[in-house]
Structure formats: structure tokens, C-alpha cells
Amino acid sequence: MEPKIDVLATLEAKARKTTIEELQQKGRRQLKVIRASEISGMIQESIRKTLEASELLPREQVDELVDRASAEFEELKEARIKEQRQARELATKLAKVQQDLEEAQKELERAHQECEALRQQGGAAAAPAALADGGASAAVMMKMMEELMALKAQVQQGAQGAAPAAGGNAAGLEEQLSKIAGALDEKLDRFGKKMGLSSAVDTATVDFSKLADRALEESAKLESNVDDVEIEKRKGAGIMGNLDKIRKMRGGG
């Protein structure tokens, strides 16, 4: 099939946007306007007349060709309108996600401040105990983590939906949504780490005992006079005062 000319798209691509103020500055007071569809119609009419005048095709075929071109043109126009609508919807969705993210961040900040206030009110042991035992602050933080994760899933869904929509705008939006998803990942990790949680699954602890065994075996084999040499020791102030203070702060006496 011969390449089709998308008249509307071409017009759009070659057209330049300007403002009334800008035109006024250039001394223009009046403008003549013409609809894109009229330009398109004029072009089609001139093509039809050219074909008829050339006598290369019989009249019926020219009409058929014009009808087919018009149908294709309408089809393309519909597709473009649909793309534009999708792009607008995605832009709205992006703005909503950004707003949700900002609100979630503010919520987290508030939760953090609440946690801090509890820690200060409760003295030495209160805050960590609340966190460790799943107290009020921990519950708030957990809720926030869940909300953030849900938000992240929503963003990722949006990013996946943006891809098939095609078009330049959609690609840009997809990139933006992916960036937000990435930022959310970082945030989740950071908050998780602060709470001793992590999005990573890691059940295995690294065991270095074999290395320690090896060092002990190695040093045991060495000929040495270390045991016969006395080491200098110094006597200093005791720690009973420190221990009493800690016990008192913890309410143990």
C-alpha cells in the first residue's frame, strides 16, 4: 500500500502555537482562522480534481479512491483523538499519584514526630519498647509502610498501562511513573531499615565461625612465649554509679 498522508497530523506537526498577547505585541489585531478539517477537505478535493483531470483513472475509481481515503482519514483521526484522551487521563492519574505520594510523606513525617514525642514522654525505655513490642508508634509506622506499598503497586500498574497507549506523551508519562515507583522503592527501603524491616528477603545469617576456628587453630600451632609475658594493667574508677543510674532510669531501683 502506498504511504498515506495524515493531513491533520502534518498540520498539527507543522503548526506553531502562539498566544494572543504575543500576536498583539507583533501588531496583529485581527486573525483569519480556518478549521483543519476544511484544509483537509480542500486538499482531498484538489487531489480528486487532479486525478479526474489526468484521466488516468475512470470516474468511479476516483470516487472509490476518495471514499477509501476519507474513511482511512476518519479512522486515523479517531485513533489520534483516543490517544490524546488517554494521554490526558494518564496525566491526571500521574498528578493524583504525585499528590498521594506527598500526602503519604506528610503522614510519615507526622508519624515520625509522634514517635519522637512518645519517646521523649516515655523517657529511656518507652520508645524502643513501643517499637519492639508493636506499640502505638510501631502500628502507625507499619500502617504507613502498608500504604506506601499499596501506592507503589498503584504507580507500577499505571506505568504498565501507559506503555500500550503508545505515542510520545505516553512514553514520557511512563518514564515519570517509573521514576516515582523507583523513588517509592527507595523510601520504602529507608523507612524499613529505620524500623528494622527491609523489603529484601534475607533469612540466612552469615556465619563466620569457621574463619574464627581457623584462626584459633592456626595460632594454637604457633610457638610462642605470649603466655609467659605479663601485660600491663591499669586500675581505674569503677562503674557502679553508671550501673545504678541505668537501673534507676529503667525503673529497676
Next chain:
Amino acid sequence: MDQERTEDQTNDFEAGMESASSSATSTSKLLGRGLDIGTANIAAAVQTEEGGVEVAVERNAFLDIKADVYSKNMLTKLKVPYVVHNGNLVVLGQSAFELANIFSRETRRPMSDGLISPSDVDALPMIQLIIEKVLGEPAERGENCYFSVPAESIDADNNVIYHQGLFEGLLKKMGYTAKPINEAHALVFAELADQDFTGIGLSFGGGMVNACVSYKTIPALQFSVARGGDWIDKNVAQVLGIKASKATSIKESGIDIRDPKTREEEAVSIYYRNLIHYLMENIQVRFQSGQDMPSFPDPIDIVCSGGTSLIGGFIEVFQDEFSKLDFPIPIRRIFRAEEALNSVAKGCLVAAAIGE
């Protein structure tokens, strides 16, 4: 700011410590041990039945010399600790440092930048021997031993987990229940009891400086910078064209960084100022970022410790550098721990005794 304790306390520190030579567990009755595993020194603290604390300290270094019968006999006679390793005599601890200076050589260090050295294959058995020597055997199987670990560095990519896991394994094999504690947090346990363990602890070690902002025993911020005494030595050595161990020797020869008398002392003073400024600037930035920061209702103390803080004029220079910053929280006083070389070990001991 209270400057009551800002004078050079080196002499007080020496006077406050009574030298004694006895076996590791001879006077210990109370359970719990504190172990400070530092790049430059290893110190172990234990409570005595008189209610005091006994601290054994050894330099964390070794030096290999050619093995011959004469040298071996000489070392044995002089009671210099050594091991025979791969056909060489390896001198351990302070003696290694002294010999290195005499023969103008560099000591080998089991640790660098606050962590077990990955490049020296002999590091592990040597450091294990030094730890055994200073810590001794547990009074009973499973006795608590809290050992110091550095915080993650903000300016270096270091593997604290490996370091921590390795020493945990070593101490367990020795019969202890081993638990890690951040060294600057341990310092707060040792020195800020009168402030309800609220304030900033700064441990100026050989390999790094550790910082801990604590609120009522709870660490709110912990981090380290991979600059410490060794960084000063390395830079002084570079600019003066001398060995790093020589630079260490100059630094430890009783100079006062407020009033440097020679070119060498001037270089030491410059790098000290730079280190202090760098550290405080980083604490300031973290405070200003506001993350995880408690709001202190009253002015707080800053306590410094570690071998690197023992130099003359340290606190005055610290205050001078501090005054150049717009620090976001009010500070009541800046002082050096009276037992600056033992504070971290004592703090570890506090944690072990309380069973934290």
C-alpha cells in the same frame, strides 16, 4: 559552655591510673567483660572486687624479624611477646611498635580503618593472640563480653558485618557470650552517666572516628568517618617525607597542637584541625537534615575519647574549630574522658554488666 574540664588532662589521666601487673582474672569477681577492639590498641576491662575497674591494654600491631637463636633468646630474656610464624619471629604489641621505630620500619597492623585488615593474611591469628592476652579466659563459661564495633562509615565502603561476625566467632570460641556495641555508644555509657546518658560521644581512634548522639541511653545517630590517628600520621608522613610510624612517634611525643614548635608539629596540628572540623561539619549536616534527631530540651555534653584525643591541646583546638560552626543544638561542655584510652572498654563493660 563549661570549660571546667577543658584543660589538658593527660597528666590527670596518668595520675588517675595506677599501674599494676597481675594476671587477667586475679582480681575479677564480678561477671562481664568489656573489650575495645581498636585499630591502634586493644583494651579489655573487668570489674574488680574492690569496686574498681582493671583495664589491660596492648598495641594492636606486630612486626616480623628474621628468626635466629640469638634474637629468640634475647626476646625471651627481655620478656618481649613473640610467636614463630612461617620461619620468622613475629613480635607483638607495644614492643613491635618500639622495635619498628628503632629499626626505622613500619609495623604490620591487623586492622586498618577500624576494621580487620583484609589484605594481611596473618592478621587474624595475630589479633587473636593479642585479644587472648588482654582479655584472658572467662570467669565462667558463657560470661558476657561486649566488644566494640565501628558504625558504618559515611565516607568509606567498609564491611562492618564481616568484622563483627569474625570477632563474635572468636570470642565465642574463647568461651564468652559475645555481643557487639557501637564504640561511641559505649563511650556514652562510660562517661555521660551524670547527664542521663544523653549527649554526643566521639571516639577518636586510630583508624576512624566514631560518633554517637544518644538520648537517655538510646542511640539516635551513629556513624563513623574513615579518618583517625592513622590518617593524620599518613598525611603528616607524606608532606614531611617520613615513615608513618615516625609520624606516630612525633604525635605521641607530648606535643601541644595549640602551639606547634617545629615543622613536624605544625603538620600534625594542621591535620588535627582538619579532622576535627571534618567530623563536626558532618555531625552538623546530619543534625540539620533533621532525620532521626531527638530534640534536646537542655544543652548537651560532647565527650571525646580514644588515643587520638590524648594529644596536648586537643580540647582547646576542638573548641576553637567548634566555634567556627553554626552548630544546631546548644552544647553545655566539651571535655575529654578522664580515662580516654580506656573509656570505650569501660563502656562495653557497663553494657556487659547490665546485660544490655
